[in-house]
Amino acid sequence: MTWTSAFLSLDDMPRMSADDRRELLVQAAIRVMSREGVANATTRLIVAEAGMPLGVFHYCFRSKEELLEQVMAAINEQSFEAVMPALQGNESFEQIIQGGLRAYWAHVVRDPAPHQLTYELTQYALRSAPESAIKQYDAYLDLNRKFLTVLTEITGHEWTVPVESLARYLLAVIEGVTFQWLVDADNDAALAVLEEFGRHIAGCAKPR
Amino acid sequence: MTWTSAFLSLDDMPRMSADDRRELLVQAAIRVMSREGVANATTRLIVAEAGMPLGVFHYCFRSKEELLEQVMAAINEQSFEAVMPALQGNESFEQIIQGGLRAYWAHVVRDPAPHQLTYELTQYALRSAPESAIKQYDAYLDLNRKFLTVLTEITGHEWTVPVESLARYLLAVIEGVTFQWLVDADNDAALAVLEEFGRHIAGCAKPR
DNA sequence: GTCTATAGGAAGATAGAC
DNA sequence: GTCTATCTTCCTATAGAC
Numbered sequence A, B: 001m002t003w004t005s006a007f008l009s010l011d012d013m014p015r016m017s018a019d020d021r022r023e024l025l026v027q028a029a030i031r032v033m034s035r036e037g038v039a040n041a042t043t044r045l046i047v048a049e050a051g052m053p054l055g056v057f058h059y060c061f062r063s064k065e066e067l068l069e070q071v072m073a074a075i076n077e078q079s080f081e082a083v084m085p086a087l088q089g090n091e092s093f094e095q096i097i098q099g100g101l102r103a104y105w106a107h108v109v110r111d112p113a114p115h116q117l118t119y120e121l122t123q124y125a126l127r128s129a130p131e132s133a134i135k136q137y138d139a140y141l142d143l144n145r146k147f148l149t150v151l152t153e154i155t156g157h158e159w160t161v162p163v164e165s166l167a168r169y170l171l172a173v174i175e176g177v178t179f180q181w182l183v184d185a186d187n188d189a190a191l192a193v194l195e196e197f198g199r200h201i202a203g204c205a206k207p208r
Numbered sequence C: 001g002t003c004t005a006t007a008g009g010a011a012g013a014t015a016g017a018c
Numbered sequence D: 001g002t003c004t005a006t007c008t009t010c011c012t013a014t015a016g017a018c
Helices: A003-007 A018-036 A043-049 A054-060 A064-078 A093-110 A113-128 A130-155 A163-184 A187-202 B003-007 B018-036 B043-049 B054-060 B064-078 B093-110 B113-128 B130-155 B163-184 B187-202
Strands: A157-159 A205-207 B157-159 B205-207
Touching (some): A018 A054, A018 A064, A018 A113, A043 A054, A043 A064, A064 A113, A064 A130, A093 A187, A113 A130, A113 A163, A113 B163, A130 A157, A163 B130, A163 B187, B018 B043, B018 B064, B043 B054, B043 B064, B064 B130, B093 B163, B093 B187, B113 B130, B130 B157, B163 B187
Antiparallel strands (some): A157 A205
């Protein structure tokens, strides 16, 4: 029994800072949105998911819009550590690329909800706050640029096509294939496309 | 002056069959959704766009859900005549591919709204009626299969990679690049990616 | 079929006691 | 800061006169 509990009832005791609540609400929002879709993620569902009363919402966030911005920021941070491990090991150039694509794909299939959520949030942002959609997309592009650059550095290759184009190409294929799979759930077809793409990318570099 | 107008006032005269109204409402819905987004396309906005009173809605459609299904069906039909003209002329195999990609791209840039709408509708359907998302996607896939098949027939080539994989690859790239462009509006970057992709596809066939 | 008026509910946001 | 109760608004859908 602590000092405070001797003098304050449970109800009187402030159990959590507003900052901690904000964080919990953002994570609860991500769970609700993954499960129910962005359109159905009401403030009521979100606070219920976090086990808090409705009134909490508006002294943690000025508006639902503000929560959505923080959700997008949180998601960006979370998805930056899935593919890079594939860059270890000492296989051939193409093998590393194929390994990276398969690692990404395993990551998608294991837990698809966040990826679907990302599409929905970008869609949503395109209508309501285009700047944050651009910012989010730029972060993803940058991850792809880094992967391609580190890849050539490690293996002593250089790209014969501008890395900027390849990064965009890679991101487009990844998103296109993922979206396709979210619709038809055809895993083999998705892997076949990624493999064909990997062959092409591997042909866009030469030993240095 | 017609026979009916001599006996019926404007208000009494039924000016339009319910079927015609349905068609007008579907087209109005497409315009509103393109402009405001699917989430903001309320029945009120849609009937206003069509210049009809609100009450019309529910003797033309059982529910908003039913309208959405018909909107998806209508959009599918509309987008099936953009790329095929590129298959005329007698250029080289790769030139036809590059021409087809550029034709598609011109089509997107000239009028992006329907493409953005398609993404949103598929997203929406993924949550509420997965079967119609699958159906819609299958129709798009089929268009890509046809394009690739006709292409080899005309030029006397054959694919060295399963046409099914190439069709999926093509669709993934097209959708990925389009989505990317909807976010950042970088036209040159999009064209560069499509061209690089075209080079790859062209290398997946040989003369027969 | 066609329209006006309104039911009925759920959303985001706030008021005000503690 | 915290919570309950409530306001306001806007939605889809229906009732019912014509």
